[in-house]
Amino acid sequence: AQSVTQLDSQVPVFEEAPVELRCNYSSSVSVYLFWYVQYPNQGLQLLLKYLSGSTLVKGINGFEAEFNKSQTSFHLRKPSVHISDTAEYFCAVSDGTGGFKTIFGAGTRLFVKA
Amino acid sequence: DTAVSQTPKYLVTQMGNDKSIKCEQNLGHDTMYWYKQDSKKFLKIMFSYNNKELIINETVPNRFSPKSPDKAHLNLHINSLELGDSAVYFCASSLYAGREETQYFGPGTRLLVL
Numbered sequence: 001a002q003s004v005t006q007l008d009s010q011v012p013v014f015e016e017a018p019v020e021l022r023c024n025y026s027s028s029v030s031v032y033l034f035w036y037v038q039y040p041n042q043g044l045q046l047l048l049k050y051l052s053g054s055t056l057v058k059g060i061n062g063f064e065a066e067f068n069k070s071q072t073s074f075h076l077r078k079p080s081v082h083i084s085d086t087a088e089y090f091c092a093v094s095d096g097t098g099g100f101k102t103i104f105g106a107g108t109r110l111f112v113k114a
Numbered sequence: 115d116t117a118v119s120q121t122p123k124y125l126v127t128q129m130g131n132d133k134s135i136k137c138e139q140n141l142g143h144d145t146m147y148w149y150k151q152d153s154k155k156f157l158k159i160m161f162s163y164n165n166k167e168l169i170i171n172e173t174v175p176n177r178f179s180p181k182s183p184d185k186a187h188l189n190l191h192i193n194s195l196e197l198g199d200s201a202v203y204f205c206a207s208s209l210y211a212g213r214e215e216t217q218y219f220g221p222g223t224r225l226l227v228l
Contacts, residue, residue, distance in 0.1 A: 032214045043118070043204055043219030044157075051214050088155055094213035100145075100169055102217065104157040 002027045002095045004105035012111045015083055021076040021108045023091030033074040034092040034102065035065055044090060050074065061085070086112045117141050118220035120205050126226045127195055135190045135223045137205030145169075146188040147206040147217065148180060157204070163188055164211040195227045 007022040025031060032051050036044040048059025055067040065076045074091060091105040118139045127133055139146065147170070148160040162170035163182040177193040188205060202222045208215035 034216075036217075036219075038155075041222075043206075043221050044217075045219065046216045049214070049216065090157065100162060100164075100211045100213060101159055102213070107155040107157075109155075 002031070002093050002103050004091050004093050004103055006089075006091055006105035006108050008108050009106065010109045010111065012113060013081055014113050016080050018079050019077065019081050019085075019110065021089050021091075021110065023074045023076065023105060025072050025074065025091075025093045027072075027093060027095040029095050031093050031095040033065075033067060034094075035059065035063070035074070035076050036090045036092060036104075037061075038088040038090065038107075040087070047076070047089075081110070081112045083112050083114060085110060118205055118207055118218050120203075120220040120223050122223060123221065124224050124226075126228065128228055129195055129197060131195050132191070132193045133195060133225070134192070135203055135205075135225075137188045137190075137220060139186055139205075139207040139218070139220075141207055141209075141218060143207040143209050143218070144185055145208045145211040145215070146182065146185070147208075148188065148190050149204040149206065149219075151202040151204060151222070153201070161188075161190075162211070169211055192225075195225075197227050200225055200227045 003026040005024045013019045034049045035047040038044045050067045058064045088107045094102040145164045147162045161180040166182045179191045182188045205220040206217040
């Protein structure tokens with residue numbers, strides 16, 4: 001069965017510093033991986049997704065993520081964060097074993113401080 | 115133009131009442147979803163419809179009943195509301211029911227049961 005673990009529930013970081021949000025997944029078959037962002041009092045929106053091909057995926061707002069099959073990870077990175085990046089970030093996986101389901105991680109709260 | 119809209123945005127009600135949440139998408143998508151997000155931000159799929167056909171039906175109390183009158187609308191009716199139903203309910207849509215598909219989320223309906 002597919003599952004997602006986000007290793008950090010909260011990540012505080014200073015403005016203009018780099019950040020990495022960690023995500024590990026569990027699946028015995030090929031996977032599709034996603035990162036979504038949820039700004040306060042809003043719905044989720046897609047940052048980026050990995051379907052196949054290059055393991056480095058670039059998304060919106062300067063974010064990128066790297067798919068590592070051997071480590072079953074899909075960590076999200078940004079080289080320099082802004083105050084406006086403060087939000088909840090969700091990693092998600094879909095491998096078909098759950099039918100059409102996408103399974104979401106518990107979320108990581110990124111808090112960018114001035 | 116709002117892509118995925120939900121009404122109402124806030125819902126405060128007493129235990130035992132029956133309430134409905136409505137969702138509409140103007141993206142021309144075939145597939146719609148209902149998610150429940152609890153107070154710890156954990157996001158769980160409840161139901162999904164593809165072209166008005168139920169394709170995901172998670173282990174949810176049968177007090178929750180979805181209805182899709184057409185592929186642009188997915189409503190959620192909840193009977194005999196309980197305190198534990200308090201949460202944010204998100205509607206989402208995707209172009210079709212594929213595991214690689216991006217989901218587009220509505221702004222959420224914040225339900226508080228007193």
